[in-house]
Amino acid sequence: MGRPPCCDKVGIKKGPWTPEEDIILVSYIQEHGPGNWRSVPTNTGLSRCSKSCRLRWTNYLRPGIKRGNFTPHEEGMIIHLQALLGNKWAAIASYLPQRTDNDIKNYWNTHLKKKLKKFQQQAAASMDSSSHNHHLQPSSDYLPSSKSFSDRTISSSDHINNSDNNNRSRSQSQSQSSSITTYASSTENISRLLEGWMRTSPKPSSSSSPSPFIIKGSSNHEENNNNNDNDDDGKEVLLVKSVSMPALNLELHHHQNNIEENNSDPIKLSRYDNHHHNVSHEEFESILSFENLNAGSCWDKSTCDSMPNNNHHKCSSSEAAAAATAFSQQNHHHEIEEEEEEDDEDNEEEKKKKNDRDNKNNNNNENPPPLSFLEKWLLDENVGHGDEEIMELSPMF
DNA sequence: AAATGAGCCAACCGCGCACAG
DNA sequence: GCTGTGCGCGGTTGGCTCATT
Numbered sequence: 001m002g003r004p005p006c007c008d009k010v011g012i013k014k015g016p017w018t019p020e021e022d023i024i025l026v027s028y029i030q031e032h033g034p035g036n037w038r039s040v041p042t043n044t045g046l047s048r049c050s051k052s053c054r055l056r057w058t059n060y061l062r063p064g065i066k067r068g069n070f071t072p073h074e075e076g077m078i079i080h081l082q083a084l085l086g087n088k089w090a091a092i093a094s095y096l097p098q099r100t101d102n103d104i105k106n107y108w109n110t111h112l113k114k115k116l117k118k119f120q121q122q123a124a125a126s127m128d129s130s131s132h133n134h135h136l137q138p139s140s141d142y143l144p145s146s147k148s149f150s151d152r153t154i155s156s157s158d159h160i161n162n163s164d165n166n167n168r169s170r171s172q173s174q175s176q177s178s179s180i181t182t183y184a185s186s187t188e189n190i191s192r193l194l195e196g197w198m199r200t201s202p203k204p205s206s207s208s209s210p211s212p213f214i215i216k217g218s219s220n221h222e223e224n225n226n227n228n229d230n231d232d233d234g235k236e237v238l239l240v241k242s243v244s245m246p247a248l249n250l251e252l253h254h255h256q257n258n259i260e261e262n263n264s265d266p267i268k269l270s271r272y273d274n275h276h277h278n279v280s281h282e283e284f285e286s287i288l289s290f291e292n293l294n295a296g297s298c299w300d301k302s303t304c305d306s307m308p309n310n311n312h313h314k315c316s317s318s319e320a321a322a323a324a325t326a327f328s329q330q331n332h333h334h335e336i337e338e339e340e341e342e343d344d345e346d347n348e349e350e351k352k353k354k355n356d357r358d359n360k361n362n363n364n365n366e367n368p369p370p371l372s373f374l375e376k377w378l379l380d381e382n383v384g385h386g387d388e389e390i391m392e393l394s395p396m397f
Numbered sequence: 398a399a400a401t402g403a404g405c406c407a408a409c410c411g412c413g414c415a416c417a418g
Numbered sequence: 419g420c421t422g423t424g425c426g427c428g429g430t431t432g433g434c435t436c437a438t439t
Contacts, residue, residue, distance in 0.1 A: 016407070016433090038424060054425075055408065090427055105428075106406055 013047040017056055021046055025053055026061055034062075059102045066098035070107055078104055079112055 017025075028044045034057055037050040046053065059065075070078070074096055081092040089101035089108075096104065 014409070036424090049409095050424080051410090051426095052408075058426090059407075087428065101427075102407075109429095110405055 011047060012049050012052075014052075017048075017060075021048065022056070022061060025056060029057060029061075034058075055102075059100045062100075064098060065100060065103075067103070070099075070111075074099070075112060075115075078108060079116060082108060082112075 024044050024046055025040070028040060032043075034054075037054040040046065040050055040053045041048055044053075048056075077095055078092060081095055085091050087105075087108075089105040093099055093101040093104050
């Protein structure tokens with residue numbers, strides 16, 4: 001007996017959603033909360049299958065979604081996490097609460113894959129040349145200068161990246177211009193649509209699915225990144241999140257206090273997380289440790305074998321991991337440079353502290369396990385980038 | 398001006414997992 | 419333990435726009 005279709009194929013509308021459909025869907029979810037998707041088409045009269053409704057909501061209508069350009073930080077996150085987790089877009093998206101897995105996946109496929117490939121080639125070339133010097137320098141060193149990956153890519157192939165950037169901006173303007181004719185590209189419509197009701201607490205769903213919203217106090221942090229226009233006046237803002245546990249079932253001990261202090265937000269362990277990432281804290285720490293990430297030669301098969309799901313593609317190349325690490329570091333470095341102009345003193349202090357930590361972690365094995373590269377990175381981001389609220393929603397960080 | 402190619406992204410499809418009965 | 423149902427995930431596609439020829 002074959003699996004029955006999720007819904008009757010007959011009479012099911014496909015293709016782009018219309019404003020009317022969106023309004024209907026949003027109104028329904030406002031009233032009943034997300035979930036129970038099966039009943040949505042029936043109760044709303046939408047000629048869409050339940051999956052389509054869910055997808056439309058999660059990828060587009062859901063409030064708090066950030067669209068548009070990915071920041072260098074986000075790029076670095078994605079590349080890094082992709083190297084670690086493979087194409088686990090949902091898991092990666094859990095680290096970037098404002099981005100949908102679909103968005104990240106698209107961005108990876110259309111931008112980052114190319115960038116990384118190019119970067120790998122450059123890294124390989126650099127390694128070749130450096131091999132003549134009989135020793136492999138740290139990844140952050142064998143990369144030329146302090147220029148960011150993006151910058152270096154531009155310098156090496158301006159036309160490509162310019163076109164890429166142009167594409168991004170083009171895509172932006174395209175979205176805006178095409179919104180005249182292509183409704184699906186306009187988030188503003190939805191934002192306005194949602195604005196009215198987002199500030200009212202949605203009724204708790206009668207079903208077992210809790211409301212995905214948490215109310216967050218007004219925050220300046222939102223201003224820069226949230227394109228959703230929900231907090232344009234700095235009032236109380238509702239941020240989305242059914243905060244699913246970040247991909248690996250981590251319990252980062254030094255964040256535990258924060259979790260406990262802020263445990264008013266229930267943590268929803270997704271099924272995915274529970275069943276696809278049963279990796280121990282130690283394993284992940286080990287995998288993420290700065291040493292492992294930093295030295296391409298350490299990113300060997302044995303390390304890969306300890307990875308969840310043992311995805312070969314994500315570990316198939318130590319260069320990939322090294323490139324990803326270097327990319328992240330370069331991005332991070334680039335951001336620090338940018339920050340320096342604004343907040344020089346604070347960053348100096350932070351960098352000193354960071355260096356101290358790094359030195360301690362690298363030199364003293366008797367100390368508690370070092371912060372993973374990712375942790376440090378994220379922590380530094382949180383300190384140095386008050387405007388980046390990427391991890392803010394995740395109690396893990 | 399028209400044809401073609403490339404890039405982008407929203408949406409679809411199929412599969413697998415969890416859970417209730 | 420089995421079956422049906424609902425949901426989530428990752429891969430892929432289709433259609434749109436812009437750039438190039």
